[in-house]
Every structure is written in C-alpha cells, then in structure tokens.
Amino acid sequence: MFNIFNYWNKKISVLTTTGKKFIGNVEDIIPADENDSNINSIVIRSTDSKFLGKLVEFPENEIDTITIIN
Numbered sequence: 001m002f003n004i005f006n007y008w009n010k011k012i013s014v015l016t017t018t019g020k021k022f023i024g025n026v027e028d029i030i031p032a033d034e035n036d037s038n039i040n041s042i043v044i045r046s047t048d049s050k051f052l053g054k055l056v057e058f059p060e061n062e063i064d065t066i067t068i069i070n
Helices: none
Strands: 011-016 021-030 041-046 055-059 063-068
Touching: 011 041, 021 055
Parallel strands: none
Antiparallel strands: 011 021, 011 063, 021 041, 041 055
16 A cells, blocks of 8 residues: 655656546645545646646545556
8 A cells, every 4th residue: 555645746647446547746734634525635746748747636535556656
C-alpha cells in the first residue's frame, strides 16, 4: 500500500484500478476528513495530451499504483 501524502509536490504516474494511466504534478492532497467522500484523494495537474493542464482528482480507493517520475 502507499501513502498519498508522500507524493506532495512531485511529478507522478497514476495507474487507476480500471487500468487508466495519468501523468502529472501533484497540486493538492485532500485528507479524508476534508473530503465529502471521507476518502483521501490526490489531485494532479495533468501533463497528458488528453487532459493537458487540467486538474484531475483520484480518490485513494481508485488508485492501483503511484510512481514518482524524475
């Protein structure tokens, strides 16, 4: 398992539980107690062409893996 709070201000690759991959810079991490769903989530600013520059939020339970990109 991973701790999403370790990825603050990093460029990452996120693989979702549905098999979709997203790449971007972590812009925000929302703790469960501040999130309507009561689940931690991570927000990236996408560098993928499909979502270029857009903010994409991933609830922790929808993330399969996170990889830091140097």
